[in-house]
Amino acid sequence: MQIKFLGTGGAFDTDYLNSAALLDFRGIHLLIDCGFTVFPALVKKSLITKVDHIILTHLHNDHCGSLANLLLYKYTIEKAKPPVILYPSESFRQQLYNFLKIQVKDPDKYAEFVPLEQFEGITAVDTFGQHSEGMQTYAYIFEEDSYRYVYSGDLGKPEALFEKLEKMSSKQTYVFHDITFNPENTGHTYYKKLLPYLNGLDMFGYHCDPTQNPSDNPIRLVFFEKDLMA
Numbered sequence: 416m417q418i419k420f421l422g423t424g425g426a427f428d429t430d431y432l433n434s435a436a437l438l439d440f441r442g443i444h445l446l447i448d449c450g451f452t453v454f455p456a457l458v459k460k461s462l463i464t465k466v467d468h469i470i471l472t473h474l475h476n477d478h479c480g481s482l483a484n485l486l487l488y489k490y491t492i493e494k495a496k497p498p499v500i501l502y503p504s505e506s507f508r509q510q511l512y513n514f515l516k517i518q519v520k521d522p523d524k525y526a527e528f529v530p531l532e533q534f535e536g537i538t539a540v541d542t543f544g545q546h547s548e549g550m551q552t553y554a555y556i557f558e559e560d561s562y563r564y565v566y567s568g569d570l571g572k573p574e575a576l577f578e579k580l581e582k583m584s585s586k587q588t589y590v591f592h593d594i595t596f597n598p599e600n601t602g603h604t605y606y607k608k609l610l611p612y613l614n615g616l617d618m619f620g621y622h623c624d625p626t627q628n629p630s631d632n633p634i635r636l637v638f639f640e641k642d643l644m645a
Contacts, residue, residue: 416440416559418591419645421456423621423638425603426477431638432456433477434593434622436566437645440557441536443468445501447555447566451480454488460645464493469526470501470537472568473552474514483518486525497524503531503539503553510551540579545572546602556580562587569593569622573604577612587617594620594634596627606632619643 417439422432433450444465446453457463463485471479489495502508508528515522522528531539540554546569554576557564563586567576570593580588590612595603603622610633612618618634625638637643 416557416562416564418564418643420621420637420643421453421460421462421645422450423636423644424624425622426475428624431624433480435478436591437462437465438557438564441559443499445470446485446498448472448478448568449480449482449485450477454481454484456645457485458488462645463488464495466498467496468499468501470531470555471511472554472566473546473550474510475547475550475569478569479511479514483515486515486519486522490525497526499529500526501529501531501534501537503541504551505530507551507553538579540576542568542570542572542575545570545575556583558586562589564588565590565592567592567604569602570604571601573608573612588615590616590618591621591637592618592634593622594636595623596629596632606634609634 419437421435423434424431432452435448435450435453438445445468446466447470512522519525531537536558538556542552542554546552552568554567593603594606598605619637620634621637625636
């Protein structure tokens with residue numbers, strides 16, 4: 416299992432591109448989120464041919480804004496098999512389907528929609544309303560052999576995610592968590608709220624402007640970890 420980030424910025428941190436990652440996992444190449452900078456980043460880095468599975472944390476534009484571009488490219492330019500989109504719930508699939516239908520008319524022509532429960536090793540954590548009021552969001556836990564990766568998505572309240580982790584078996588765990596350095600930004604997790612969870616976990620922050628990183632923050636930022644960047 417290997418993760419490479421295509422960007423680590425928030426919606427307005429365009430210099431650092433939208434937060435998204437490509438995960439090599441159980442024989443597939445899984446794209447986690449596909450915001451408006453992700454499609455051009457995949458093309459620029461010659462990684463677009465690798466993408467065969469896709470999973471989304473939520474439907475804000477900086478997490479799904481270039482998904483239609485990606486699907487159309489795979490179909491019309493690559494003439495490749497449609498990517499598999501894994502979805503954690505039927506209601507989320509319907510929201511995503513309706514979103515894509517506006518852009519590609521027939522989403523089933525460009526993607527295969529598969530329930531997440533049919534794919535081994537991925538656990539969805541329902542974080543409804545914990546990023547944006549009334550909005551469906553998900554965090555994901557990926558497990559392979561003796562270790563796991565945790566991807567928070569956008570999450571203002573981290574308690575539910577870490578409570579889930581505490582109930583899981585002991586494994587080497589790497590947590591990739593959205594982070595904010597502004598305590599008034601309640602849609603993301605203020606870095607000091609993550610400090611109680613550092614013990615025993617390798618944690619990395621993303622979805623931020625790294626130039627705003629305070630000197631007392633002990634959480635490593637993905638942006639500065641070159642081996643985590645695509």
